[in-house]
Amino acid sequence: MNPELKREIMIDNYSNPFHKETKDEEDYIKENGNNVSCIDDVNLYVKIEEDIIVDAYFDGEACAISTSSTSIMLKNIIGKNITQVKNYITNFQNMIYEKDYDKNILGDAIVYDEIYKQESRKTCATLPYTAILKIIDKK
Amino acid sequence: MNREDFPMFKQDIIYLDNGATTFKPSVVIDKIVDYYSNYSANAHRGDYSISYKVDVEYENARRKIAKFINANLDEVVFTSGATESINIIVDGFFDNLVEPGDEIILSKSEHASNVLPWFRLANKKGARIVYAPLDTHLHITLEGIKSVITPKTKIISLAEITNVVGDLRPIKEICELAHANDIFVVVDGAQSVPHKKTDVKISDVDFLVFSGHKMCGPTGIGVLYGKKELLESVNPLILGGGMNESFDSEQEIFLKELPQRLEAGTPNIAGAIGFGAAIDYLEKIGMDYIAIYEQKLKAYLVERLMQLEHITIINEESDSGIVAFNVEDIFSQDVAYYLNKYNVCVRAGNHCAKILKSITGVKNTIRVSLYFYNTYEEIDSLIELLTDKDKIIKEMI
The missing domain is CATH 3.90.1150.10 (Aspartate Aminotransferase, domain 1)
Structure with a gap:
């Protein structure tokens, strides 16, 4: 994917984020995502039925990378079962930390495949993934 | 320039980003390198020449800082920075004074270091935190302070210049008002001492804290200024070498005079000496x-x-x-x-x-x-x- 298209996808997910809303719903597991080195502050709300992530949304304030990464992640995990989601997260993290990964299951999340070049922004891209892992662990 | x-x-x-920290001029860096390269001994062990030189340089730095803020020599205590200084006076001085129901005036634009120690003290003692109102420009005014003073007010603790709004508070006038009502004034000078002339005798503050690294000095060194009669009552939070006169097996401890009493352990010698060089540099400008x-x-x-x-x-x-x-x-x-x-x-x-x-x-x-x-x-x-x-x-x- 060329850099211009990657940037466009990120900006689009930042300007019009998927499922970014403030609401008070029951049956959702909440987890806060924040980084010690920055001011990102995102709350993730996930509804899991049986083994499936049936819905998820987020609110809070965060930078373009964190916000777009959360938006893209939510698009990719809703409707999937826990095993699929775990596999997706592992692949995403492998991409960020420059290990082998299967890009076919990452969807738009591959726009962050060069984020490793900006050391300080790796934590922005992985912020929602750290939060969703905590939610899965809670379940 | x-x-x-x-x-x-x-x-x-x-x-x-000078509110966070400042760059260091060569004269400060050289002074630190000189200490580590040419007389790298401990303080207060003046039995040999290089250690004697440490004492001279360390106390010279204190003298420069005292003069810089117009304090007396024994009113300047070296700490790791403004944050530690506030914690020392909150836990070592006000902990003995504050009683249930007492009120502590802060503002909502204070830095965490001038909020959290007070929160803990208030929670521990059953005291109350009262916020001085901010005007439409988010500034503190003397009138605003006046409006929240009650017979229960014991302490006013404010930054002289806040680190986000950047307003300069009328500290001298606040001290006059406070002292007329038997209220202590603590001033966080981290953002003001580096940028303007400071005179503790004119302002009449009870305690003033600031950090070296925000004024061309090294990190890890700062100052607690307190009026002598108040510092005398500060309970040392850290005990050890350098702060005691003597002790015996009956567990009796005799403490040193100020300010050494409040500087236990090997001090940040390089930091203090470097801070002294920074003061010289700023005075020159x-x-x-x-x-x-x-x-x-x-x-x-x-x-x-x-x-x-x-x-x-x-x-x-x-x-x-x-x-x-x-x-x-x-x-x-x-x-x-x-x-x-x-x-x-x-x-x-x-x-x-x-x-x-x-x-x-x-x-x-x-x-x-x-x-x-x-x-x-x-x-x-x-x-x-x-x-x-x-x-x-x-x-x-």
Whole structure:
């Protein structure tokens, strides 16, 4: 994917984020995502039925990378079962930390495949993934 | 001005985060290297020449700092910084004085270090935190302070200049008012002592705290100033070598005089000596000159920022070199990342003043904090980078 298209996808997910809303719903597991080195502050709300992530949304304030990464992640995990989601997260993290990964299951999340070049922004891209892992662990 | 004195400026960098810390001139770095290279002994062990020199240099640094703020020598205690200094007086002095129902006046624009120690004390003692009102410019006024003083008020603790709003508080007048009502005044000078002339005798503050690294000195060194009669009652929180006169097996301890009593253990010798060199350096430039120059530079920055429609300044009335603003529709940290691509260092965030947002409604901002070595050309470069909003959005990721 060329850099211009990657940037466009990120900006689009930042300007019009998927499922970014403030609401008070029951049956959702909440987890806060924040980084010690920055001011990102995102709350993730996930509804899991049986083994499936049936819905998820987020609110809070965060930078373009964190916000777009959360938006893209939510698009990719809703409707999937826990095993699929775990596999997706592992692949995403492998991409960020420059290990082998299967890009076919990452969807738009591959726009962050060069984020490793900006050391300080790796934590922005992985912020929602750290939060969703905590939610899965809670379940 | 004076940029050739700073090795950091050999890099192509525009540094506008002086509220966080400042660059160090060669004279400070050389002084530290000199200590470690040529007389690297411990303090208070003057049995041999190089150790004697340590004592002389360490106490010289204290003398310079005392003179710099017009304090007496035994009223200047070396600490690790303003944060530790506040904690020492809260836990070592006010812990013995505060009683249930007492009131402690703070403001909602204080830095965490002038909030959290008081919260803990208030919770422990059943005292009450009272916030002095901020006016429409988010400034503290004498009238505002007056309006919250009650017979139960025991302490007023305020920054002289706050680190986000940048307003200069009328400390001398606040002290007059407070002392007439038997109230103690603690001043956080971390953002003011580096930028303007400080005189503890004129202001009559009871305690003043500040840090070396925000005024061209090293990190890890700071000062607790207290009036002698008050410092005498500070209970040392840390016991050990260097602060005791003698002790015996019956567990009797005799403490040293001030200020050594409050400086247990091997002190930050290099830090103190380096801080002394920083004081010499600032005195040479002149604190009044620094204050005037920064005012002019800040006025220029505000004027230029106000010409940009997509920028909102939070504190255009600030009295210091601190300007907080936001770019419309862009998260402050993204602006900071964008500027960093052009080697411009600014800070994004809440700047440790986390309860300020309850008043301003603005959680995060970009903060530019100036020092005397910043230039008009640097402001021009910053403005040029901020002029085109689309360029920021395009390049922020």
